[in-house]
Amino acid sequence: MLGDIKPKEATAVINSLLGGVVPKIGVQHIAVGRSAEVNAFLNALEDVKNGHSMVKFWIGDFGAGKSFMMHLLNTVAIKQKFVVANADFTPENRLYATDGKAVALYSAIIDNIAIQTKPEGGALPVLLEKWIEQTITRTAQEKGLSPDAIRETANLPLVRDAIMRTLNNLTEVGGFDFGQVMTRYYEGYITEDELLRKNALRWLKGEYRSKVEARQDLGVREIINDLNYYDMLKNFCKLFVSIGYSGFMINLDEAINLYKISTGAMREKNYEKILSIYNDCFQGKVTNLFVNFAGTREFLENERRGLFSYQALKSRLETNKFETAGVRDFAQPVLRLMPLSHTEIFVLLQHLKQIFDFNYKVSVDITDDDIQLFMEDMFNKPGAHEFLTPREVIRDFLNVLSVLRQNPSLDKRQLISDIEIKDERPAENSLQNIEEI
Numbered sequence: 001m002l003g004d005i006k007p008k009e010a011t012a013v014i015n016s017l018l019g020g021v022v023p024k025i026g027v028q029h030i031a032v033g034r035s036a037e038v039n040a041f042l043n044a045l046e047d048v049k050n051g052h053s054m055v056k057f058w059i060g061d062f063g064a065g066k067s068f069m070m071h072l073l074n075t076v077a078i079k080q081k082f083v084v085a086n087a088d089f090t091p092e093n094r095l096y097a098t099d100g101k102a103v104a105l106y107s108a109i110i111d112n113i114a115i116q117t118k119p120e121g122g123a124l125p126v127l128l129e130k131w132i133e134q135t136i137t138r139t140a141q142e143k144g145l146s147p148d149a150i151r152e153t154a155n156l157p158l159v160r161d162a163i164m165r166t167l168n169n170l171t172e173v174g175g176f177d178f179g180q181v182m183t184r185y186y187e188g189y190i191t192e193d194e195l196l197r198k199n200a201l202r203w204l205k206g207e208y209r210s211k212v213e214a215r216q217d218l219g220v221r222e223i224i225n226d227l228n229y230y231d232m233l234k235n236f237c238k239l240f241v242s243i244g245y246s247g248f249m250i251n252l253d254e255a256i257n258l259y260k261i262s263t264g265a266m267r268e269k270n271y272e273k274i275l276s277i278y279n280d281c282f283q284g285k286v287t288n289l290f291v292n293f294a295g296t297r298e299f300l301e302n303e304r305r306g307l308f309s310y311q312a313l314k315s316r317l318e319t320n321k322f323e324t325a326g327v328r329d330f331a332q333p334v335l336r337l338m339p340l341s342h343t344e345i346f347v348l349l350q351h352l353k354q355i356f357d358f359n360y361k362v363s364v365d366i367t368d369d370d371i372q373l374f375m376e377d378m379f380n381k382p383g384a385h386e387f388l389t390p391r392e393v394i395r396d397f398l399n400v401l402s403v404l405r406q407n408p409s410l411d412k413r414q415l416i417s418d419i420e421i422k423d424e425r426p427a428e429n430s431l432q433n434i435e436e437i
Contacts, residue, residue, distance in 0.1 A: 010359040033344035040330030053281035053289040060337035066294040070251040089257040095273035106229035173231040247288035255295030271310040
């Protein structure tokens with residue numbers, strides 16, 4: 001049943017879930033009850049591969065599996081040769097700002113870029129060097145030079161001109177400075193000047209805060225900031241496609257933090273940015289880009305603070321009137337994540353038991369009957385209906401396995417019955433704790 005799980009994936013799954021977070025790798029081995037959503041997503045990926053762009057909103061209650069879904073989408077998209085990136089909205093990361101919070105989100109996206117050979121993230125240098133090697137090879141062929149000759153210092157200008165010419169044709173807004181920095185990265189790469197390469201990478205990741213410093217280090221006039229970061233993401237998308245990738249997928253989780261922005265004007269500006277991205281993707285202004293947002297029902301539906309408070313978004317994101325619990329429309333922009341059934345949770349816990357045993361090279365004495373007992377005990381406890389989430393069920397189950405692995409003589413039935421249900425939902429008054437600075 002485990003299939004081809006790798007030891008590294010098993011360790012990531014167990015350690016992450018014990019810590020209450022979604023693993024970055026290996027999520028496909030614990031994907032249960034989401035086959036319809038994944039199939040719809042695969043169809044959408046095909047459209048994006050063919051030059052379209054897409055925006056999806058994954059909506060569910062706290063603990064319903066939104067973050068898990070984002071990581072599962074990453075795994076699926078990487079196998080379809082997409083470049084993917086995950087980032088979370090926080091009080092310090094948002095889509096629109098004037099104080100560096102938008103470029104902070106951009107930096108998080110770029111830091112987390114992942115590809116099949118680097119699924120954990122940090123893949124930007126690999127992609128840049130792959131593109132540079134392709135440009136070097138193409139220039140050598142055009143100029144009739146050998147692979148060794150084109151790398152000589154005397155021929156630096158030939159490749160530099162090719163980089164600028166290619167990126168000028170490829171990019172739109174900000175293309176000149178983007179090209180300048182790419183040539184500097186190329187020079188550092190060829191001459192093994194690590195400082196120059198590091199500075200170029202720093203600019204591309206949006207980490208310069210001063211134009212003066214960037215000009216001194218790289219000779220460029222502009223830096224990536226709150227106003228132009230989205231143009232740079234589109235430039236990267238085109239660059240990745242030119243390398244040979246299917247497209248660029250960006251997953252933005254914890255969208256409730258946009259809902260929590262206390263100043264109405266600033267919240268609206270962030271929703272305007274979502275509308276701009278939505279319109280760009282569905283009107284064909286950008287190609288091969290897939291953006292996913294994950295948030296709660298409040299983030300979407302609240303008429304005072306949520307996306308539905310912004311009329312232009314409400315009209316685009318309202319649910320298909322013909323959809324029911326039994327008849328789903330997975331083609332619409334909003335996909336609501338339904339809670340896992342008890343049967344699906346049972347299968348999930350079976351998978352986790354196998355992964356746990358594989359990871360620790362043991363066989364913990366927990367049978368299918370024990371899993372059934374664990375579930376009955378959990379779901380029948382006081383407060384379970386209100387407070388129990390899949391995240392807590394998973395963590396408690398793994399905690400039971402962990403204790404029994406180290407203390408096999410313990411009474412497992414007593415251990416299960418001692419578990420208490422806690423309310424892990426965010427405090428209702430958390431909105432009052434966030435101030436606009």
